[in-house]
Amino acid sequence: MSITIGEKRTLNVESLNEDIKLFPPVHPITPDMKLTHKGVSRLVMLDRYTFKDTEKITLSNGDFVVLTIKEDPKFPARGLGFIQAIDWENKTATVLVEEEFRGVLDDPDESTTGIIKRSLDVMEKPLELFYEQIAKRNATGLAAVEKTEQKRKEWFEKFYQELVSMNFIPAGRVLYGAGAGTDVTYFNCYVMPFVKDSREGISEHRKQVMEIMSRGGGVGTNGSTLRPRNTLARGVNGKSSGSVSWLDDIAKLTHLVEQGGSRRGAQMIMLADWHPDIVEFIISKMQNPKILRFLIENTNDESIKKTAKEKLKFTPLTIQEEAMYQGIVNYKSIPGYGGFSADIIRSAEEKLATGGTYTVHNSEFLTGANISVTLTKDFMDAVENNAEYELRFPDVESYDAETMKVYNEEWHKIGDVREWEKLGYKVRTYRKIKAKELWNLVNICATYSAEPGIFFIDNANDMTNAQAYGQKVVATNPCGRAA
Structure with missing residues (x-):
């Protein structure tokens, strides 16, 4: 028996089923299976949710694989292809990439032929090519809690029928983990308690975020309980680096923890509108120098101006650069601009007028999370x-x-300065700001960088049924905010 996948290439089902026998959680391919999905859905299914031979003990020529076809530190591109040859000594393989994934290949020969050579470390062999296999594995895992074989068979069949008919599709972490015998989470997303305002508290929070993401979960954190920048830290006779710097440290975990070998984790980090570091937080992810200059020129709030200036980086023109741009501008009076386009000349004029180039400091700051x-x-x-x-x-x-x-x-149990004050504890007003200035700052930054989002936390707590259980909303996971 053979099946056709990809670009009319056939796969030997008998051979694959022999490989599958080495992996007890995986169900063999049967003639009645037909659900493979198409396009991005197919890639996501094979990359994120299928059981794979990650150790490559069955990998051989002709095998169908999912792999990183473009290696990029921040945005690696995954694709599907067929093994053409394996160099076990150098741990590389030549792969024929399916045509629909070749568009991201930078090398002209690779993009034309689809033939690429990549490390074995970035490729995996999916053993579940059909959704029915995933459904059977999930049904087996979900029914496993039953105490008798008869009940396990009964509930396997009930679960399988609902899954395979797609009357019910579990979350991605369930699809990936149920029945697989792996130590992963079945929950897609988590919201953490408020961070305890201490080095130990931050370290413990960081540890838990790392553990959750390593098992496939997304994480939401509210950092409003962390003391503001330059606030006295008596224990070390020094000053705090501020909530935003600590939150950046937590956000960096997203870049460090891989999930299933192919995806990065997801984080949502929040800060309250009353927090003294809120301006720094809002501007922290702005990568557009023009918008930072706009903020400096159009706000009446000195803290916004100061923070935008600190984010903005100016590099003066060298003598050689100034001469080059002036030379370009000189062609403005010549018919046809001497071959330069009007946009190039305008850009040169702008460089001369500003006397240099504006960029941003800390361009990677907080990029590991949505805010x-x-x-x-x-x-x-x-x-x-x-x-x-x-x-x-x-x-x-x-x-x-x-x-x-x-x-x-x-304090970390309360997490709201208003409630803390009602309890009779002294609260310090660091400064005052026109509310509209802060509101405009949120909107300008969100418009031009898609960050930050907004979350109406009082409304959420007024409407949540968590209050019936003595709980409250602290934050949301990455899926729960307004963008």
Whole structure:
């Protein structure tokens, strides 16, 4: 028996089923199987959700593989293809990439022929080529909790019929993990408790985020409990580097932890509108120098100007560059611009007018996460009333030892400066800002960099049924914010 996949290439089913026998969780291919999906859905199924021979113990010439066809540190491209030859000594293989995936190949010969040579480390052999195989594995795993063989068979059949008919499609982590015998999470996304405001608390939070992502889950974090930049840290007789710098450290885990060998994790990081670091947080991911200059020139708030200036990097023209751009501009008076386009001449004029090139500092800052601002009703009322808004945080600098002990034990459970103040603890107002200035900053940055998103946290807590269980909304996972 053979099946046709990809570009009318055939795969020997008997041979593949022999390989499958070495992997107990995988169900063999049978003649009635037909669901393979198409396009991106097919690639996602084979790359993310199928059981694979990751150790390559059955890999041989002619095998169908999923692999990284374009290696990029941030955005690797995956594709499908067939093994043409394997060099076991050098741990590489020559692969014929399916035609629909060749568009991302930079090398002209590779993109034309589809023949590429890649490390074995970036390719895997999927053993489940049909959705029915995944459905059988999932049904087996879900029915495994039953105590008798008869019940396991009964519930396997019930689960399988619902899955294979697509009346019910589990989340991706269930598709990947159920019945596979692997130590992965069955939950797609998690929301973490507030971060405890200490080095130990941050380290523990970071550890848990790493563990969740390594098992395939996405993570949401609210960093509003971390003390602001330059706030006194008495224990080390120094000052805090601020919430945003610590949140960047947590976000970097996304780039470090691979999930299933092919995907990066996903994080959502949030900060409250009342937090004194909120301006730095909002601007932190702005990569457009023109927008930073626009902010500097069009805001009346000095902290926004200062933060935008700190993000903006200016490199003056060298003498040689200035001469080159002036030479280009000189062609402006010549018919046809001496072969230069009008856009090139305008760009040269702009470079001369500004005297250099604007870029941004820390272009990779917080890129491991999406970011959102948690918006309160108090803030939105201040926007509507064109009022000032206080940026506040517990006044840890003035706390005595007893109060500091309470802060260390309780603040991360509260996570809201308004509630903390109601409990009778002193709160410091770091400064005031016109609410509309902050609101405009959110909108400008979101418009031109798609960050930050917004999350109406008071509304979420008013409407959540979690309150019935004595809980509250802290943040959302990456799927739950408004972009």
